[in-house]
Amino acid sequence: MNIKMEQNEGVVVLFVREDRLDANNSEELKRELHRHFDSGKKNLIIDLAEIHFIDSSGLGALVSAYKNASLMHGTLKLSGLQSQVKSMFELTRLYRVFDIFSTVDDALLSYK
């Protein structure tokens, strides 16, 4: 999985450089996110701007990371949701769970 990482004042930003997040690659993302939490990073932003298709497995990977963040008293925020991804968050009511921002910059501002 192609993921670019940046750090900004204690916040890790992960840019997921894939067009799909589905049952074929969601486990890889899940492992990557858990690796960051295991290394002590507590505040993550995941930018999904390049993801144009997500399925229930992809949502599951994000839920798993959200739960991990909560356990560690950290945060997991999302940015850049495209149309189909937004629809899936609405259908599964996960938009009520996650803090979702239009852009990474907006998500970073929320930590100030």
Place this chain on the structure above:
Amino acid sequence: MNNDITIEITMPATTCHLRLIGRISEILAEEIGNRDADRAALCELLSVVLTEGVVNVIKHACLSDLNNEIRIRISCSRGILIIMIYDNGIGFDLDAIPDPTFITPALTDKGRGIFILRSLMDMVSYRHANGSNVLEMTKKLDSEKITG
């Protein structure tokens, strides 16, 4: 002019080919949809229900065994979309899969696939028939939005 469409695909029981499912959805939506907006909505519907259906059959019925094959039959006739996904695996009980909880402390990372199928399609069933299992999903499409 008869615009009824039926296509069949046979593929190994692996998630490696999910991108192909997405491409097939795009092509089908191009053929079935009347306007660009309708095609986009149809493509999204087809991509999601085909992916969720195929993944559930691969994981629960075929137990991700690459020696298993699944057969997908998609038809659109008189505004009715019918998707059949056949497998020869151990099968599963659709009704035994609970809806996901929406309460934050009890959130789980699994169980949303069948909920999504039931939300988007008019009918979802899984049964044993003629020597194999079949996941059947139907939906009446808005007649103004489809060709024919």
